[in-house]
Amino acid sequence: MSNPLPIMPLADGLKLVIMMLGARTIHLVMEMTSSFATCPVCGKASNKIRSFYKLTLRDLAWRGTPVIIRLTARRFACVDRDCQQRIFCERIPELVPAHGRRTARFTETLSALGRASSAEAATRLARNLGLSTSADTVLRANRATPEPKMPTHRVC
Numbered sequence: 001m002s003n004p005l006p007i008m009p010l011a012d013g014l015k016l017v018i019m020m021l022g023a024r025t026i027h028l029v030m031e032m033t034s035s036f037a038t039c040p041v042c043g044k045a046s047n048k049i050r051s052f053y054k055l056t057l058r059d060l061a062w063r064g065t066p067v068i069i070r071l072t073a074r075r076f077a078c079v080d081r082d083c084q085q086r087i088f089c090e091r092i093p094e095l096v097p098a099h100g101r102r103t104a105r106f107t108e109t110l111s112a113l114g115r116a117s118s119a120e121a122a123t124r125l126a127r128n129l130g131l132s133t134s135a136d137t138v139l140r141a142n143r144a145t146p147e148p149k150m151p152t153h154r155v156c
């Protein structure tokens with residue numbers, strides 16, 4: 001199925017169910033679509049869904065309006081009887097890191113703002129862009145996101 005919102009790229013295995021426009025927030029309800037997930041311990045694919053759970057993630061603002069993603073994800077049973085991981089949660093690392101409350105691109109943006117200025121200035125700028133955050137969160141984003149490597153130039 002093609003992406004109904006071409007201006008908002010979706011990760012593979014992710015489907016937009018509904019978009020709700022609130023007075024001050026945009027809510028995107030999404031769900032996982034892949035028929036299987038890979039066990040993080042043994043690497044075997046499983047299609048044995050055991051339960052569902054919901055994640056609430058802050059995403060980049062849309063024209064200054066905060067965006068909240070409500071994602072329904074699944075827990076799978078590992079198919080390898082010898083694997084020590086009996087149940088595991090499916091992951092989309094390009095969308096959200098494990099145990100994250102913000103999308104990866106939200107954290108990367110905070111980190112970039114923090115590298116360009118002080119944590120306090122980055123926090124003010126982020127809030128002006130619709131990204132609710134704190135100086136501590138900017139500092140944590142800086143630690144969690146490695147600084148991109150810049151090419152070095154020799155001066156003779």
Ligand SMILES: [Zn+2]
Binds near residue numbers: 041
């Ligand atoms: Zn396993």
